[in-house]
Amino acid sequence: MKVFNLSASKGKKVNIYLIIGAVMTSLVFLIAIIGIFWTPYSTTAMSARERFAAPSWSHLFGTDNFGRDIFSRVMKAVGTSALISVLVVAISAAVGIVLGAITGYFGGIVDSVVMRVIDAINGFPSILLALVIISIFGKGRQNVVLALGIAFTPSFVRIVRGEFIRLRDADYIVRARLMGVTKPRILFVHILPNIFSTFWVSVTIGLNNAILAESGLSYLGIGVQAPDATLGSMLSDAQGYMSSSPWYVLAPGLTIVWIVLGMAMLSEGIGKFKK
Amino acid sequence: MKKYLSIFFVTLLALTALTGCSGSTGESSGDNTSNVSNTGTTQAGTPDNVTGVTATGDSTYGGTVVVGIQQDIDSLDPHTATAAGTKEVLFNIFEGLVKNAPNGDLICAVAESYSLSEDGLVYTFNLRQGVKFHNGNLVTAEDVKYSIERCAGLLDGTPLVSTMKIITAVDIVDEKTVQVTVDSVNPELIYSFTNAIIPNGSADVEGADPIGTGPFRYVSYTPQEGIVVEKNEDYWQEGLPYLDRVEFKIITDEETATLELKAGTIQLYSYLTDAQATELSKTMQVLASPSSTVQALFLNNAVEPLNDVRVRQAILYALDKDEINVFVGGGDATVISSSMLPSLENFYVDLNDVYGTGANVDAAKQLLTEAGYPDGFDLVISVPSNYPVHMQTAEVIVEQLKAVGINAVIDAIEWNTWLSDVYSNREYAATVCALTGDSTPGYLLSRFESTSSKNFINFASEEYDEVYAKVVAATTMEERGEYYKELQKILVDEAGTGFTLCIANKVAVANNLAGYLFYPVYVQDMSTVYYVAE
Numbered sequence: 160m161k162v163f164n165l166s167a168s169k170g171k172k173v174n175i176y177l178i179i180g181a182v183m184t185s186l187v188f189l190i191a192i193i194g195i196f197w198t199p200y201s202t203t204a205m206s207a208r209e210r211f212a213a214p215s216w217s218h219l220f221g222t223d224n225f226g227r228d229i230f231s232r233v234m235k236a237v238g239t240s241a242l243i244s245v246l247v248v249a250i251s252a253a254v255g256i257v258l259g260a261i262t263g264y265f266g267g268i269v270d271s272v273v274m275r276v277i278d279a280i281n282g283f284p285s286i287l288l289a290l291v292i293i294s295i296f297g298k299g300r301q302n303v304v305l306a307l308g309i310a311f312t313p314s315f316v317r318i319v320r321g322e323f324i325r326l327r328d329a330d331y332i333v334r335a336r337l338m339g340v341t342k343p344r345i346l347f348v349h350i351l352p353n354i355f356s357t358f359w360v361s362v363t364i365g366l367n368n369a370i371l372a373e374s375g376l377s378y379l380g381i382g383v384q385a386p387d388a389t390l391g392s393m394l395s396d397a398q399g400y401m402s403s404s405p406w407y408v409l410a411p412g413l414t415i416v417w418i419v420l421g422m423a424m425l426s427e428g429i430g431k432f433k434k
Numbered sequence: 435m436k437k438y439l440s441i442f443f444v445t446l447l448a449l450t451a452l453t454g455c456s457g458s459t460g461e462s463s464g465d466n467t468s469n470v471s472n473t474g475t476t477q478a479g480t481p482d483n484v485t486g487v488t489a490t491g492d493s494t495y496g497g498t499v500v501v502g503i504q505q506d507i508d509s510l511d512p513h514t515a516t517a518a519g520t521k522e523v524l525f526n527i528f529e530g531l532v533k534n535a536p537n538g539d540l541i542c543a544v545a546e547s548y549s550l551s552e553d554g555l556v557y558t559f560n561l562r563q564g565v566k567f568h569n570g571n572l573v574t575a576e577d578v579k580y581s582i583e584r585c586a587g588l589l590d591g592t593p594l595v596s597t598m599k600i601i602t603a604v605d606i607v608d609e610k611t612v613q614v615t616v617d618s619v620n621p622e623l624i625y626s627f628t629n630a631i632i633p634n635g636s637a638d639v640e641g642a643d644p645i646g647t648g649p650f651r652y653v654s655y656t657p658q659e660g661i662v663v664e665k666n667e668d669y670w671q672e673g674l675p676y677l678d679r680v681e682f683k684i685i686t687d688e689e690t691a692t693l694e695l696k697a698g699t700i701q702l703y704s705y706l707t708d709a710q711a712t713e714l715s716k717t718m719q720v721l722a723s724p725s726s727t728v729q730a731l732f733l734n735n736a737v738e739p740l741n742d743v744r745v746r747q748a749i750l751y752a753l754d755k756d757e758i759n760v761f762v763g764g765g766d767a768t769v770i771s772s773s774m775l776p777s778l779e780n781f782y783v784d785l786n787d788v789y790g791t792g793a794n795v796d797a798a799k800q801l802l803t804e805a806g807y808p809d810g811f812d813l814v815i816s817v818p819s820n821y822p823v824h825m826q827t828a829e830v831i832v833e834q835l836k837a838v839g840i841n842a843v844i845d846a847i848e849w850n851t852w853l854s855d856v857y858s859n860r861e862y863a864a865t866v867c868a869l870t871g872d873s874t875p876g877y878l879l880s881r882f883e884s885t886s887s888k889n890f891i892n893f894a895s896e897e898y899d900e901v902y903a904k905v906v907a908a909t910t911m912e913e914r915g916e917y918y919k920e921l922q923k924i925l926v927d928e929a930g931t932g933f934t935l936c937i938a939n940k941v942a943v944a945n946n947l948a949g950y951l952f953y954p955v956y957v958q959d960m961s962t963v964y965y966v967a968e
Contacts, residue, residue, distance in 0.1 A: 205833050207760045225761055298846065380819055386829050399709030
């Protein structure tokens with residue numbers, strides 16, 4: 160991995176991954192936020208006359224089988240997908256920090272028990288686990304968040320735990336302990352800030368995976384319910400029209416590629432930044 | 435769709451005279467296209483909204499056709515097979531005393547003619563000369579007696595065909611005449627005699643090849659793969675079938691079916707989705723005809739606020755069925771208003787004028803205001819998520835209801851949940867689904883009698899019950915037909931439920947094939963299909 164030196168004259172190294180990643184990702188989030196308040200067309204209004212309109216200036220991404228504007232629906236879908244994945248990562252990261260900190264710092268019997276449970280969860284592919292959880296709690300947005308939140312927790316627990324094990328015997332921690340600093344303070348004030356660079360990389364990767372996983376669930380028809388759209392459900396609806404109206408499937412598909420690529424570059428950039 | 439069909443199930447017939455057989459026995463394909471003419475689909479033309487080249491040319495004999503079917507065969511025994519997808523295949527191998535014709539009539543098959551006694555209790559069948567089973571033996575009165583007794587449960591007490599349990603005796607008058615005696619009058623019983631005639635005792639032989647009298651002879655069956663049949667050289671209908679061999683290949687995935695059709699590895703595939711039809715019509719023939727199902731926005735008449743007839747009428751006014759037809763029917767569906775198949779011309783009444791086929795927002799809003807809901811209300815539509823067509827219809831309906839202020843949301847549920855919560859327990863407000871016609875014209879109406887166990891919309895109309903009681907007592911089909919029309923009207927006036935479409939059955943057929951016939955029953959008749967001379 161080499162860091163491109165674009166502005167050599169000023170002698171500063173530019174983190175190209177970080178910049179491109181941040182631009183791509185912030186564009187997506189910008190569109191998502193706009194989409195919450197405004198879309199060019201209604202996302203649900205149907206028009207029998209404008210079915211399968213090809214992309215044009217009036218319909219940037221064309222229209223779908225109900226004559227709905229695909230660009231508007233993608234805007235809304237990105238917002239829905241992004242919100243779900245942020246919530247998923249928030250849940251799994253929060254649980255991951257607490258469990259990872261405790262197991263990593265203290266070790267012993269708690270560590271063994273918690274980690275075996277985590278191993279058990281990790282034993283299932285995350286989509287399969289999410290399917291099981293959704294089949295127990297039912298469909299709907301909240302349950303998708305819950306299901307993916309549980310499914311994504313193990314990776315965060317492992318990463319945080321690993322970092323805490325690495326740092327628990329560091330000199331400054333040992334000294335803090337000798338000075339009688341309380342345990343919660345050591346965990347969350349002394350150690351936690353020092354694992355953030357690693358942690359943020361896993362958060363961006365987690366967001367990525369969450370968007371993909373949510374798309375997968377919606378594609379299977381068990382995520383967010385119609386007429387609300389997510390990128391996955393749009394992809395699923397569009398596949399039957401793949402050869403007759405290719406823009407229908409390309410719009411959500413390429414949007415997913417864009418988001419995932421942007422976030423991957425962002426996490427790569429954060430990794431570089433750390434060094 | 436197939437799973438659904440197999441559960442509600444099957445064969446739906448139109449009717450004409452009760453005695454005798456209609457003259458034509460379907461010897462030439464051209465005679466039998468009358469049932470599809472109302473969509474403009476015949477061998478010579480394509481339906482208005484489906485483009486595609488239709489083969490024309492002289493018929494030739496010989497050749498093999500591979501037909502894609504959506505589900506595996508559940509039984510090779512024609513009397514115990516329950517899945518509609520199985521019966522549509524077995525139709526080519528087996529025949530009853532009478533047989534369904536494409537126009538909804540019954541034609542004589544193993545019987546040459548039949549008559550019914552004055553009191554309606556004794557059926558006399560005269561067997562056709564020289565009809566042979568696939569094993570080469572002539573069909574005898576013994577075989578007929580055995581087959582009917584097996585269906586009616588006279589052999590071991592369990593009727594395999596429930597409508598035939600009223601049969602009390604099957605007597606052989608002479609070697610070409612069989613008399614069937616029943617204990618109560620049922621003008622629709624004749625449709626049950628479409629059940630297969632099989633060789634005496636053959637069903638008791640474990641694992642034996644199925645033997646019938648149909649146009650094709652059973653060759654082999656491989657689970658998960660399909661079933662192969664060959665031409666019956668001794669078939670009693672002169673000149674049929676055209677093809678030497680037909681392979682029914684199981685293809686459960688619609689994408690795979692599309693690819694196989696395009697690649698030419700299968701030549702015929704039914705029940706296309708709208709997307710498939712659009713795609714395939716570019717390169718091959720896509721034929722359409724009304725199916726044997728009625729789709730509706732079913733309303734639970736027992737829950738607030740749908741228990742108010744004005745609210746239900748408002749919803750019916752709000753529905754734009756023409757738009758639903760464009761969005762989910764590809765424009766080829768028939769807009770309906772009541773629980774009867776439009777293809778059953780003798781029983782169907784066109785009631786589309788009552789609420790109109792387009793949306794009438796003003797009328798809907800006025801009725802809602804009268805009912806005390808000027809600002810609309812919340813409505814949950816529970817939809818079985820495995821049926822894209824119903825899901826899409828629900829999406830369109832949500833938008834249409836929004837226009838009159840009704841805030842509808844879709845609750846996508848699994849088929850089994852639908853069956854238990856919606857159908858059995860009736861714990862729902864509204865649902866979008868379709869009903870499949872049964873072997874009697876009145877089947878789709880019987881469920882709306884207030885005490886019927888199938889009355890999952892909780893429809894309660896004393897008037898309806900009174901008329902339905904007359905149906906049961908009626909002894910002729912003409913009389914019944916009038917009552918059926920009356921029932922349809924009551925159902926519409928009371929706004930029992932929001933019937934939408936009779937969705938077209940679309941079939942993709944290779945460009946060099948012709949002769950495919952649509953039936954108002956769930957069958958695929960391959961006997962009239964032929965390759966066009968180059």
